Amino acid sequence: MDYEKLSATTLGDNVHIVVRSGCDSFGKFMSIALISERTDHFRDFSVWPRQQDFNVEGWIQNFAGSELLVAKKLLASFTYFNKPMTAALMRHSVQKFLSSAWGNHAFPKPPTSADINSVCFVKCEGEDPRATDSGNLFARKLRDELRVPDNNIMAPAEALRKAAHFRHYVFVDDFVGxxxxxxxxxxxxxSAATPYESFESLLFGDKHTVSYCPCVATSYAQFTRISxxxxxxALYPAHVLIEEHNATLPNSRVWHGMSAxxxxxxxxLLRSISKRAGYGEDDGGQDAWHGFHGLGLTLGFEHGIPDASLPVFFSERNGWRPLMRRAS
Incomplete structure (x- = not known):
């Protein structure tokens, strides 16, 4: 199965069913009752989680009648990755790395257990590393879903200390915005890591490779920033989000069917709504109405929603009811 297509079309088409019949042009509305019916359908089939984790009914109540079309368009474009889909994306991303590595002269074919032992999977850490970082979650998924041995999964400092044991470093994560x-x-x-004090210094040499395997990446992160x-x-995202996924651009897929x-x-109108939800800045920072770095995404995972997604989906300011809550 092509998981890039799975994330972009299968779930997307399901979500689009929610409002497509009533949002083909500006000013046409569909009944809230039909939204509730479709919402129940997705919950029954475990596409969406429980109401307390994905509160469509409460979220819709944030919007005035004149704002409902915007709400429905946003909901129609929202892509939610449940637990099985997230695991599938992770497997696909790691497999892309392994296929690339095994096609390289450094790996004989077919691969052996000794080849796999030369790979160290590394957790991504936040500015202040915490137990709740998504890198820790994906370390467990590597072990449980892909049967990667615990000895091959490490935090960055430990991975650097054991550089003599590995040839390839692979970072895994859910999303890179x-x-x-x-x-x-x-x-x-x-400071305690030897012989390299950072992965940046390790990259100066030619003894190791560093790869990044996120489930979903923006083209902005991949090409403008990291590369x-x-x-x-080397980046091996299972799925890449391009500029047309940004809901704050007129050519966005969110506004499909509308004139410019x-x-x-x-x-x-979305900007005005976002300000009412407590996010009115234009700087692309943590209080920006269009999401972190202005990426304007409509994306969530079973374990949380990225800060690059529109704040109207996760805000709890000013009495706003979130569609999904951010991880604390």
């Missing part, structure tokens, strides 16, 4: 966390992980120095700063790092003028008006 801006690339900040991964870039910071590579640049972070570890420009660390050209020797209608899409522009809808975006201005």
């Amino acid at each position: 801006s690339g900040n966390q991964f870039i910071d992980t590579l640049k972070r120095t570890h 420009s700063i660390f050209p020797k790092v 003028d209608d899409a522009t008006r809808a975006i201005e």
Whole structure:
């Protein structure tokens, strides 16, 4: 199965059923009752989680009647990756790395257990590493879903200390939006690590390779940020989000079926709604109405929603009811 198509079309088509019949042009509405019916359908088939984890009914109540079309368009474009889909994306991403490595002269074919033992899977860490970091979650998924031995899964500092034992380093994560966390992980120095104090210094040599295997990546993170700063790092995302996934652009897929003028008006209304939800800044920061780095995504995972997604999906400010809650 092609998991890139699975994430982009199978789930997307299911979600689009929610409102497609009533949102073909600006100003046409579909009944809330039909939204509730479709929502129940997706929950019954475990495409969407329980109401307390994905609160469509409460979220819709945030919007005034004149704003419902925007709400429905956003909901129609929202892509939710449940637990099995997230695991499938992770497997596909790691398999892309392994296929590339085994096609290289450094790996004989077919691969042996000794080849796999030369690979160290590394957790991505936030600016202040915490137990709740998504890298820890995916370390467990590597062990449980792909049967990667615990000895081949490490935190960055430990992985650097054991550089003599490995040839290939593979970072895994659910989502890369801006690339900040991964870039910071590579640049972070570890005084106790020898012979390399950081992965940035390790990349200066030619004894090791560094790869990044996120489930989903933005083209902005992959090409504008990571590849420009660390050209020797190979990225193997299972699915890539391009500019047309940004809901704050008139050519976004979110506004499909609208004229450019209608899409522009809808975006201005979204901006006003976002300000009411407590996010009114334009700087692409943590309070930006269009999401972190202005990426304007409509994306969530079973374990949380990225800060690159639109804040109207996760805000709890000013009494706003979130569609999904951010991980604390």
